[in-house]
Amino acid sequence: MARIVMKFGGTSMAGTERIRRVANIVRKQQAAGHEVAVVVSAMAGETDRLVNFCREANPLYDPAEYDVVVSSGEQVTSGLLALTLQAMGCKARSWLGWQLPIHTVEAHAKARIHDIDSDALLAEMGQGVIAVIPGFQGVSDDGRITTLGRGGSDTSAVAVAAAIGADRCDIYTDVDGVYTTDPRIVARARKQKYVTYEEMLELASVGAKVLQTRSVGLAMKNGVRVQVLSSFIGDDAPPADDLPGTMIVSDEEMAQITENENMERQLVTGIAHDKNEAKVILTRVPDKPGAVSHIFGPLADASINVDMIIQNVGRDKGETDVTFTVPAADLARTQAMLEDKRDSIGYNRIITDSHVAKISVVGVGMKSHAGVAATMFKALADRGINVQAISTSEIKVSVLIDEDETELAVRVLHTAYGLDAEDEAA
Amino acid sequence: MARIVMKFGGTSMAGTERIRRVANIVRKQQAAGHEVAVVVSAMAGETDRLVNFCREANPLYDPAEYDVVVSSGEQVTSGLLALTLQAMGCKARSWLGWQLPIHTVEAHAKARIHDIDSDALLAEMGQGVIAVIPGFQGVSDDGRITTLGRGGSDTSAVAVAAAIGADRCDIYTDVDGVYTTDPRIVARARKQKYVTYEEMLELASVGAKVLQTRSVGLAMKNGVRVQVLSSFIGDDAPPADDLPGTMIVSDEEMAQITENENMERQLVTGIAHDKNEAKVILTRVPDKPGAVSHIFGPLADASINVDMIIQNVGRDKGETDVTFTVPAADLARTQAMLEDKRDSIGYNRIITDSHVAKISVVGVGMKSHAGVAATMFKALADRGINVQAISTSEIKVSVLIDEDETELAVRVLHTAYGLDAEDEAA
Structure with a gap:
């Protein structure tokens, strides 16, 4: 007997038939002898509909009332x-955020969970009741509804799992696990049996949209074992207890698994791509102390997230070109801000390019092997792919290239790091 | 300065533009110097959509979970x-049923309000905050969401008005008041300036769908002054304080008004019609004590509401025909039940007719004048309209006629009781 939290996203909850399929997966998990809590998203498209209503009502909306409106989507699906579980003969009931309660700090529309009362929940789960909990919502200390920000249901699931001491948190999505890269680009991409929290954090932050970044951080902090697996499975699919998806585990657990299974620890876990960046070049910026802070200070104040930065060697005496990337959605705002600050920065021209990846x-x-970056640059250079910018972290190397070369670069790197499956996928 | 509760139905709340119109009416009421609380319905069609989801999920749905789902419609509109009021510069906030709280007895899907905590509400209203309260919902003693049954938002509004000691409860609808009869049938129908609670109760129960019957009963019990008026008014409409709609008042207040304005108290307030009845005739039922209870006992047990009953004079020795009416929606169920009980009742044939009004x-x-019924029968007889059944209460006479003669009968009676306006309406 284990205690399992299961989380289903909006695509899985979109309509009566899909909810019935979800209920069937939940029912089987309980029938396997487990105590089960389920965290659900709103039906696909519903949160967008509600957000639009709020924007129409008041473009500068009060986030407290926004939360009242948008939290209703998960209330409905829970x-x-x-009801659907009851129709199958299961004992089930919903607990809304204010009912458990899921206490959050009072930052409406972007609240953080600080505590979940789990006593009533555990008592009922012990009696065989399946607990259904709306994701994305909580309640503030002054008794108002809060929401966690878009995609917050993954975080709700991990927080509930931490609060009830769950043995596993299964996140059901429309993919069946974490792959070495996007299988739509590389047919020989392999599903990973295990990845570490840190790897998942980096993958999530660079465009592999499997899990919300925040939920991975919370799982890491609380040591919640998270499995990513598909909700679109047939009746002959292996049970979730057989770990058919990808398990997100700690570095120590990963080391243990590698040792037990007598495998070599792989150097590279995944290749991610992200076409939502844009490149900005400021030419002939004065090359003197403090000049760069005139560029990046105002952008930080406007919450524009600058990723890669390159300061070229000065081409003329006392002047340099500065290249950086921002999210493509923030490009217009970035440009307007830079034009506004033209005098204080003192550049010659702004060149922008959103045709990058x-x-x-x-x-x-x-961490423990040199040469990963060198392998990357060589593999790309061999195929004539030009690297426009580079950024690195302890467990990640990112390069900026021409968007048209995205698929080629992903395939080349997937092969270069020996990630291709031995038999081509069907 | 007065304290006013304003209630808006689903048609008035259907979409951003209409909510803006509602907000404008509310804003003006506050600008006139009043403390204002607003009770809202879900957007038109939304509750039906949610009820359908519940039915699809589980035809025998758990009313506690049903309440979680369907209460979300009013949560969204509140x-x-x-938000819309804030956009106009007003101070406003929503209080959900569990937040006030609105305590109800724990009968899910048909709860009754037993208490409303109004302290926080009154304190904020006193600070100029417009309180927005979702209709139809409350919370049970064990902290679960309850709903009041379809159309319950009128009842919520009256209950809030009673709890905060409101000077007036304005119910905004898609008609601009209570008429002497349906203006679509009689062009010379007149809008009533006043009707009494008892009259409104009878009119509501016989098909004049202006107010929910329960809300009228609650208003009568608590002495809440209710005004029915239109939310579809132009900017040049008279303010609600001028009582442009119909006021529902007590018998005593009505007597006072009649005396003050030196008017004659009118004998008949309104003519209502209802095409949702069906007639059932059982032929040759044994004419002996207790026979009739074999018919109506089982119908009562099945919550089928029998209205008019006629037992004809026995046509054969020891036998009689029994005629009665039931809601047309219950006719099939009634017929099945009677066929099932054929032996215990002992009738010859069932004849049904849903083509009646x-x-x-x-x-x-x-109450104080004889001859009202006689006038009715004579007026109908003069035009050759056959009366198939009769029922009466202290302040109502109803007759069952052929459905095709509905409009004719309404016009004839409207004239017979002197209700026609002097100038034909535009």
């Missing part, structure tokens, strides 16, 4: 899943 | 109205 190589193994 | 004449004045 009631419907409880960021390719990232991620792996905990590179 | 948040949106608060009930015409009702309502007026407190008839």
Whole structure:
């Protein structure tokens, strides 16, 4: 007997038929002898609909009232899943954020969970009741509804799992696990049996949209074992207890697994790509102390997230070109701000390019192995792919390239790091 | 300065533009110097959508989970109205049923309000905050969401008005008041300036769908002054304080008003029609004590509401025909039940007819005046309209006629009781 939290996203909850499929997966998990809590998202598209209503009502909306409106989507699906489970003969009930309660700090529309009362929940789960909990929502100390920000249901699931001491938190999505890279680009991409929290954090932050970054950080902090697996499985699919998806584990657990299974720890876990970056070049910026802070200070104040930065060697005496990337969605705002600050920065021209892609190589193994970056640059150079910018972290190397070369670069790197599956996938 | 509760139905809340119109009416009411609380319904069609989801999930749905799902419609509109009022520069916030709280007895899907905590509400209203309260919902003693049954938002509004000691409860609808009869049938129908609670109760129960019957009963019990008026008014409409709609008042207040304005108290207040009845005739039922209880006992047990009953004079020795009416929606169920009980009742044939209409004449004045029923029968007979059944209460006479003659009968009676306006309406 184990205690399992299961989380289902909006695509899995979109309509009666899909909710029935979800209920069936939940029912089987309980029938395997486990205590089960389920965290659900709103039906796909519903949160967008509600957010639009808020924007139409008041472009500068009060986040407290926004939370009242948008939290209703998960309220509906949690009631419907409880009803559907009951129709299958299971004992089930919903607990809304204010009912458990899920206490959050009072930052409406971007709240953080600080505590979950789990006593009532555990008592009922011990009696065989399946607990259904709306994701994304909580309640503030002054008794108002809060929400966690878009995609917050993954975080809710991990927080509930931590609060009830769950043995596993299964995140059901529309992919069946974490792959070595996007299988739509590389047919020989392999599903990973295990990745570490740190690797998952880096992959999530560079465009592998499997899990919300925050939820991975929370799982790491609380040591919650998270499995990513598919909710679109047939009746003949292996049970979740057989770990058919990808398990997110700690570095220590990963080391243990590698040792037990007598495998070599792989250097690189995944290749991610992200086409949502844009490149900005400021030409002929004065090359003197403090000049760069005139550029990046105002951007930071406006919460524009600058990623890669390159300061070229001065081409003329006392002047340099500065290149950096921002999210493509913030490009117009960035440009307007830079034009506004033209005098204080003192550049010659702004050149922008949103036709770029960021390719990232991620792996905990590179902590202890040199040469990962060198392999990357050589493999790309051999195919004539020009690297426009580079950024690195302890377990990641990212390069900026021409967007048209995205798929080629991903395939080249996937092969270069020996990630290709032996038999081509069907 | 007065304290006013304003209630808006689903048609008024259907979408951003309409909510803006509602907010404008509310804003003006506050600008006139009043403390204002607003009770809102879900957007038109939303509750039906949510109820359908519940039915699809589980035809025998758990009313506690049903309440979680369907209460979300009013949660959304209350948040949106608060946001819209804020956009106009008003101070506003929503209070959900569990937040006030609105305590109800724990009968999910048909709860009754037993208490509303109004301290926090009154304190904030005193500070100029417009309180927005979702109709239809409350919370049970064990902290679960309850709903009041369809159309319950009128009842919520009256209950809030009673709890905060409101000077007036304005119910905004898609009609601009209570008419002497349906203006679509009689062009010379007149809007009533006043009707009594009892008259409104009778009119509501016989098909004049202006107010939910329960809300009228609650208003009568608590002495809440209710005004029915239109939310579809132009900017040049008279303010609600001028009582442009219909006021629902007590019998005593009505007597006072009649005396003050030196008017004659009218005998008949309104003519209502209802095409949702069906007639059932059982032929050759044994004419002996207790026979009738074999018919109506089982119908009562099945919550089928029998209205008119006629037992014909026995046509054969020891046998009689029994005629009665039931809601047309219950006809099939009634018929199945009667066929099932054929042996214990002992009738010969069942004859049914849903092509009938009930015409009702309502007026407190008839308590003290004889001849109202006689006028009705004569007027109908003069035009050759056959009366198939009759039922009466202290302030109402109803007759069952052929459905095709509905409009004719309503017009004839409207004239017969002197209700026609002097100038034809535009």
